Amino acid sequence: MNELIKRVIDLAIDIQQIPAPTFEEGKRAEFVCGMFISERLTDISVDELGNVFGRLKSKGRRKPLIVSAHMDTVFPRETNLDGRRAGGKVYGPGIGDNSIGVAALIGLNWMLREQNIHTGGDIWFVANVCEEGLGDLRGMKAVVDRFGADVHAYLVLEGLALGHIYHRAVGVKRYRVTARTSGGHSWSDYGKPSAVHELSKLVVGLASLDLPKEPRTTMNVGKISGGTSVNVIASEAKLDLDLRSEDEESLRELVDTAETLIQNANKPNVSVEAEVIGQRPPGEMSASHPLVMLAKDCLRKQGFDAGLISGSTDANVPLSRGYPAIVLGVTTGGSAHTTNEYINTAPVKQGMEQLVRFVERAW
Ligand SMILES: [Zn+2]
Known part of the structure; x- marks a missing residue:
């Protein structure tokens, strides 16, 4: 050499x-x-x-x-x-x-x-x-x-x-999504909303999306965290979401869909917020x-x-x-x-x- x-x-x-x-x-x-x-x-x-x-x-x-x-x-x-x-x-x-x-x-x-x-x-x-x-x-x-x-x-x-x-x-758009509830005891407060459960439903919704192969468009929940202990109804949970597409229009569609899913995850006593943590046009x-x-x-x-x-x-x-x-x-x-x-x-x-x-x- x-x-x-x-x-x-x-x-x-x-x-x-x-x-x-x-x-x-x-x-x-x-x-x-x-x-x-x-x-x-x-x-x-x-x-x-x-x-x-x-x-x-x-x-x-x-x-x-x-x-x-x-x-x-x-x-x-x-x-x-x-x-x-x-x-x-x-x-x-x-x-x-x-x-x-x-x-x-x-x-x-x-x-x-x-x-x-x-x-x-x-x-x-x-x-x-x-x-x-x-x-x-x-x-x-x-x-x-x-x-x-x-x-x-x-x-x-x-x-x-x-x-x-x-x-x-x-093109890439990234979010940190945070779910918050009032939490509680796993036994005595059973039935109250859990941030972990609510965020998990959102992940299932995102993972079920049928994304185009052409132009290539992808979704990944790359990180998830939350809760305090096994017998506590979680009051907070977070995930990091990465959305990508080769095509501007397809990325916009995916972003709209994901934002709607996030929006719809809000319900009484459950707040779900998304913060944009990255954007690559x-x-x-x-x-x-x-x-x-x-x-x-x-x-x-x-x-x-x-x-x-x-x-x-x-x-x-x-x-x-x-x-x-x-x-x-x-x-x-x-x-x-x-x-x-x-x-x-x-x-x-x-x-x-x-x-x-x-x-x-x-x-
Ligand atoms: Zn590099």
């Missing part, structure tokens, strides 16, 4: 070792900022959310390309981040999603320099916060607020996405857009039959505002969002090569 690719993998491991749960990316941001400085990027800054920016200046006068990778992980601060190398793989929580993506920002700088590539415009490298969990893409929202339409395009790096091109953004860039075609070609040259797919990523933000945006991967791997997460090391070379060629020809 070539020296530079080894360095990208080593750097990914260094990044992976720094805890960065969503909303707590500070330490990792500091590290990336240091890397931007040693790469001699210009106009380096960290915004108030913790997004790190650095510019690679070009003699080319076209609008800049924004290349971003999210720093945050789904793993709580106390997670053991120990990793290991074994049989062409590197294991470690967050190694693929998205430490190798962040490392690729730096790797791109190395490769552009090594191959003496001049681009058609400046490249802004951005390591952003808040892509995962309840981050609600607020990091990327600030990035797109900053650059807006005044860009050539947005390129979002997702470590494990090699072989795929995301050009459509799945849908959007897309045509499959025939030159940048999609270019990405396909770059992947094909690395031996991948590129699959065009939709997803819920940082690219939702620019896509939903009508700006050109695409997601590309760095390598393959698996078990994302679990402590067994791993990357395959061999494809990193193809992934990086794909990215360099894409950036070189992007304008």
